[in-house]
Amino acid sequence: MDLAHLAPNPSEPSSDDTMIAPIAWTPEQQIARMLELCEAQMESALSESDVAVDELIKSFTGLIEAGQALGSLGDDSSDLARQLDALRKQTAAAVVAFQFYDKLTQRLGHVRYSLSALAMFVCDRAKSSERDQWRRLFSTLRRLYRTDEERQLFKLMVDGATAEQAREHIQQSTLTLRSAPTGEIELF
Amino acid sequence: MSGSASHRSRVILAVDDSASMRQMVRFTLESAGYKVVQATDGVEALDYARQSAVDLVLTDVNMPRMDGITLVRELRGLNSYKFTPMLVLTTESGQDTKQRGKQAGATGWIVKPFSPEQLLSTIARVL
Numbered sequence: 001m002d003l004a005h006l007a008p009n010p011s012e013p014s015s016d017d018t019m020i021a022p023i024a025w026t027p028e029q030q031i032a033r034m035l036e037l038c039e040a041q042m043e044s045a046l047s048e049s050d051v052a053v054d055e056l057i058k059s060f061t062g063l064i065e066a067g068q069a070l071g072s073l074g075d076d077s078s079d080l081a082r083q084l085d086a087l088r089k090q091t092a093a094a095v096v097a098f099q100f101y102d103k104l105t106q107r108l109g110h111v112r113y114s115l116s117a118l119a120m121f122v123c124d125r126a127k128s129s130e131r132d133q134w135r136r137l138f139s140t141l142r143r144l145y146r147t148d149e150e151r152q153l154f155k156l157m158v159d160g161a162t163a164e165q166a167r168e169h170i171q172q173s174t175l176t177l178r179s180a181p182t183g184e185i186e187l188f
Numbered sequence: 189m190s191g192s193a194s195h196r197s198r199v200i201l202a203v204d205d206s207a208s209m210r211q212m213v214r215f216t217l218e219s220a221g222y223k224v225v226q227a228t229d230g231v232e233a234l235d236y237a238r239q240s241a242v243d244l245v246l247t248d249v250n251m252p253r254m255d256g257i258t259l260v261r262e263l264r265g266l267n268s269y270k271f272t273p274m275l276v277l278t279t280e281s282g283q284d285t286k287q288r289g290k291q292a293g294a295t296g297w298i299v300k301p302f303s304p305e306q307l308l309s310t311i312a313r314v315l
Binding site: 048053054057061064067068072091092094095096097100101102103105106146147148151182183185186187188 | 206207209211212215216219223250278279280281282285287290294295296297298299300301302303304305306310313314
């Protein structure tokens with residue numbers, strides 16, 4: 001996937017201070033540190049957005065309660081009824097949309113776990129040089145995934161899909177999601 | 189969504205470790221006239237259910253301390269919850285997990301994200 005927009009700004013000064021101290025330097029340790037950094041950045045970004053989304057939900061709930069209060073005033077004009085009906089539909093759509101934040105948090109949690117697991121794995125040279133150990137790692141990570149989207153993407157990548165094929169799959173999934181955003185219901 | 193007088197005495201225990209999900213569930217159910225009590229995981233939910241009666245349990249699966257499937261199994265072991273409807277609301281869509289939920293005693297399985305209208309009609313069916 002194209003991550004060029006995430007690359008560090010070249011105009012920012014670089015300093016040797018940012019280099020990792022050369023104590024017991026190994027390429028594996030540097031990979032592990034980089035993975036841990038990615039994991040920490042993701043956690044930091046998620047914590048920040050948690051605060052913002054909480055505030056957004058409070059504002060949303062307040063707006064809807066104000067709308068409901070308007071509806072209970074007893075004004076039976078058809079115009080007001082129409083507006084309230086539109087508000088109800090918008091509210092239902094917003095409730096569905098808000099839930100994708102929860103899904104995002106969960107999926108990024110799985111990515112963070114994967115990065116941490118990989119960081120530990122690459123530091124163990126004996127393990128990381130064995131094909132069977134890699135297979136075990138993939139098997140562990142596969143069990144982590146809960147949603148259809150995660151499982152499909154995992155399978156696609158493990159089966160050797162290119163970044164372009166993955167991007168096409170994601171675009172297709174997004175289109176499907178737009179037409180049917182809610183999940184299935186089954187009564188036992 | 190408007191409140192319904194017939195729902196006012198019904199209490200729903202909503203269990204989820206995500207604050208935003210709890211808010212969406214609470215908002216949806218209260219708008220329809222249900223009384224909602226919330227718990228952040230299975231342990232908290234079980235403690236509450238042992239002390240107070242609820243008419244329906246709506247629980248997530250993956251939570252710290254006690255997951256939703258264990259919660260359903262534990263509740264089914266209590267005399268007062270043998271016949272209480274218990275719906276699982278989760279991002280988990282795999283057949284294996286669904287089957288485990290069914291075996292634990294869940295009444296139904298709802299995959300997130302839920303539509304308020306569908307959630308309310310499902311609850312009305314099982315209550």
